[in-house]
Amino acid sequence: MKSTNRQEKLFQWFVGIILTIGGILMLIPFFWMVLSSLKHESELMKLPLTIFPSSPTLENFTKLFENMNFAVYLKNTLIIVFFSFIGLFLNAAAGFGFAKYDFKGRDSLFYIVLATMMIPGQVTMIPVYLILNMMNLTNTMIGIVLPGLVGAFGIFLFRQFMSTIPNELLEATRLDGASEFRLFVQIILPLTKPILAVQGILTFIAGWNSFLWPLIIANDEKLYTLSVGLSLLKGQYGGNYALQMAGSAFMIIPVIIIFIIFQKHIIENYTISGMK
Incomplete structure (x- = not known):
């Protein structure tokens, strides 16, 4: 019985981790879009790419x-x-x-x-x-x-x-x-x-x-x-x-x-x- 409960908890943790990773991967383009909208065009095109804007602007x-x-x-x-x-x-x-x-x-x-x-x-x-x-x-x-x-x-x-x-x-x-x-x-x-x-x-x-x-x-x-x-x-x-x-x-x-x-x-x- 204890072994079964342990397996169920491990499975729940595994599923939770997979869903969390999947959710983060799906949110990355959204966050990139929002952060890029706060950058100047020159900063957005600069290499190497930066995630956060150096000087946020509206x-x-x-x-x-x-x-x-x-x-x-x-x-x-x-x-x-x-x-x-x-x-x-x-x-x-x-x-x-x-x-x-x-x-x-x-x-x-x-x-x-x-x-x-x-x-x-x-x-x-x-x-x-x-x-x-x-x-x-x-x-x-x-x-x-x-x-x-x-x-x-x-x-x-x-x-x-x-x-x-x-x-x-x-x-x-x-x-x-x-x-x-x-x-x-x-x-x-x-x-x-x-x-x-x-x-x-x-x-x-x-x-x-x-x-x-x-x-x-x-x-x-x-x-x-x-x-x-x-x-x-x-x-x-x-x-x-x-x-x-x-x-x-x-x-x-x-x-x-x-x-x-x-x-x-x-x-x-x-x-x-x-x-x-």
């Missing part, structure tokens, strides 16, 4: 906003993220409708929504572009935001979670005189915090990293996002690696911070999903 980040209009790109990205969160609550409302309202054709309509998950987004880009072009919404912020407001995966996730909420709780709330909107906001949404947290993180990451659709629908640089701006940075300043590192760090650091803050909600959601 000059590269300043140039992003002075020379590359990153303030405009940041504003557009934040607008997309904001409306993506509005779409998050629309997904929750649709999931609530499929889960708790019995109407004709509900199951068939839900299966149609699920079927759209099998269609790659690249396939629908041209039809959606043509529709928006007919509505004169191309090269507008509305045209960028509108197609991504709702998604089948979000509706499915909310519907599956909300189906487990007892109907008796909802009926008791209705008997107290609560409206359907108040029922949704004050009862349903607080009960779906784990799903809201996970979907919120995914929504933020998708909005923050939006690249292909804004690039297709907009031909005005004033509507470009940070990801598109980073691509332009690579083309215009291809030889300025310190500036490119600063742009990459500016894109990645907020996502990492958000993930670190809310990672426990992701684990809780997977735990809840496994129990169900």
Whole structure:
């Protein structure tokens, strides 16, 4: 028995060491990017290479906003993220409708929504572009935001979670005189915090990293996002690696911070999903 426990502990230590080494190796490029963004271009290109900057500077980040209009790109990205969160609550409302309202054709309509998950987004880009072009919404912020407001995966996730909420709780709330909107906001949404947290993180990451659709629908640089701006940075300043590192760090650091803050909600959601 003692031999078995000892072997298990040794195995756990071995796995822990391997995972730690693997984690460090994966973090090396990230730390190199952040440290390089704080260097002058001359220091970055100097041989032998140095890990830590001899005289840290924020000059590269300043140039992003002075020379590359990153303030405009940041504003557009934040607008997309904001409306993506509005779409998050629309997904929750649709999931609530499929889960708790019995109407004709509900199951068939839900299966149609699920079927759209099998269609790659690249396939629908041209039809959606043509529709928006007919509505004169191309090269507008509305045209960028509108197609991504709702998604089948979000509706499915909310519907599956909300189906487990007892109907008796909802009926008791209705008997107290609560409206359907108040029922949704004050009862349903607080009960779906784990799903809201996970979907919120995914929504933020998708909005923050939006690249292909804004690039297709907009031909005005004033509507470009940070990801598109980073691509332009690579083309215009291809030889300025310190500036490119600063742009990459500016894109990645907020996502990492958000993930670190809310990672426990992701684990809780997977735990809840496994129990169900």
